Amino acid sequence: MRARLGRECVYVPSCRLGLYVALRHWCPPGGRVLMSPVTDDVIFFVVLAAGLRPVQAPLNAFDASIDVDAVPEETWGSLAAVLTSNLYGNPDPAPRLRDRCDALGIPLFEDAAHAIGSEVGGRPVGAWGEASVFSLSKHVGAQAGGFLSVADPEEGDALRRACDALLDPCRTASELAYAVRPYAEAAVRGLGLRRAAWAALGLLGLAERDGIRMPLRPEELARAAGAAPDLAAHDPWVRVDMHTYCLRSGPVRLRRIRHRLGRLNDVLEASREGTGLLLSTRWARPRAGDGGTQPLFRVPLFVADRDAAIAALARRGIVVGYLYDPPLDDYAGQDFTDLSPAPGAARWFARHALPVDPLRAREAVEALERSGARPAGPPADPARPGTAADGLEPSRD
Structure with missing residues (x-):
């Protein structure tokens, strides 16, 4: 990763822990952080855990990147930092955000969890901010591990110490569970039991999300916020989908991570090919002037009835x-x-x-074509009379 980014990299057990450490290192408690409203809720709770106030940015409708020109000037002047999302691997406008942050004297952080291999402005995503975080659970598929990358190599030792202070000791039982997980998942897929497995988790009370977002639990969250900055107080929210986010990596995890990371370039090439196919379909809205096809982690297609499209893909095992x-x-x-x-x-x-998933692009295109999935209408123009106030397209019923 040092060679890929040209920057110092600190290994961390999870992207979310790396981001927490970076925010605590550079931002004073109570600072305001501009971020995307279309990102994982875990990231939102990490910002809260660091004792910071999230500020939701206006977005580009077709890639969910921060719309720099739509952020009010008074908002820019109130910020302590900016956090990009690079959703699905589509880059945020890091060069322009870098200029803005330099003018304001505030740090830029890059959440590059989806964006290993993506580029913007002639540099890799993750090479623009004071710090950037990467996940090895995405393109690499290791289900553990990440990197905290920093522009100033002299910050590396202090950040390593801060990470180490938060880590739980490696546990043998957790290493064994990690070792057998791929085989268990393969068995579930091979037997067609994925839906049944999720239903069983729900019945046992082990599923942490009833829907897309986790339950907010506002009264409990308000009490946790009163203790911030405090990662432990926010642990019920930050740990969702990854209870080992603070666990020191043992030899089994590190061995698998090294193996998977060694195959990264092949995965990125296959992702780039699948991305090109998906962006050529009628459901896509390619980003203009991006300098070529990015090896996206996921390609956002835009469909009128997403639930129906999800069901059509599920029938193909996607x-x-x-x-x-x-x-x-x-x-x-x-x-x-x-x-x-x-x-x-x-x-x-x-x-x-x-x-x-671009690695299953051909199957996905076939399933969507057979289902008759319709492209979504364009977002409404808020300046045009008669369009929906929430920015959704006008009804065509």
Whole structure:
């Protein structure tokens, strides 16, 4: 990763822990952080755990990147930092955000969990901010591990110490569970039991999400916020989908991570090919002037009826994940975040984006064609009279 980014990299057991350490290192408690409202709720709770106030940004409707020109000037002047999302691997406008942050004297952080292999402005995503975080559970598929990358190599030792202070000791039982997990998952897939497995988890009370977003539990969250900055107080939210996010990696994890990381270039090449196919379909809205096809982690197609499209893909054994609906400001409300000044584009994206795995592009295209999936209508123009106030397309009934 040092060679790939040209920067110092610190190994961390999870992207979310790396981000928490970076935010605590550079931002004073109470600072305001501009971020995307269409991202994982875990990231939102990491920002809260660091004692910071999330500020939801207006977005580009077709890739969920921060719309720099739509952020009010008074908002820029109030910020302590900016956090990009690079959703599905589509880059945020890091060069422009870097210029803005330099002018304001504040740090830029890059969440590159979906974006290993993506580029912007002639540099890899993750090479623009004071710090960036990467997940090895995405393109690499290791189900553990990540990197905290920093622009100043002299910061590396301090960040390693901060990470080490938060780590739980490696546990033999956890290493064994990690070792057998791929075989158990393969068995579930091979027997066609994925839905039954999820239903069983729900019946046992082990599923942590009833829908796309986890339960907010506002009263409990308010009490946790009173203790911030405090990762332990926010652990019930930060650990969701990865209870080992603070666990020191043992030899089994590290061996598998090294093996998977060694195959990264092959995965990126296959992802680039699948991305090109998906972006050529009638459901896609290719990003103009991006300098070529990015090896996206997921390709957002835009469909009128996403639930029907998800069901059509499920019949082919293609599971759709990484949905972020509703946007964070609608999900959390103004008690926990500053609301976006222009929420329409984020709402349209969150409702209509169908993130498809490019490694299964041909199967997905065939399934969507057979199902008759219709492309979503364009987002409404808020300046045009008669369009929906929430930024969704007008009804065609």
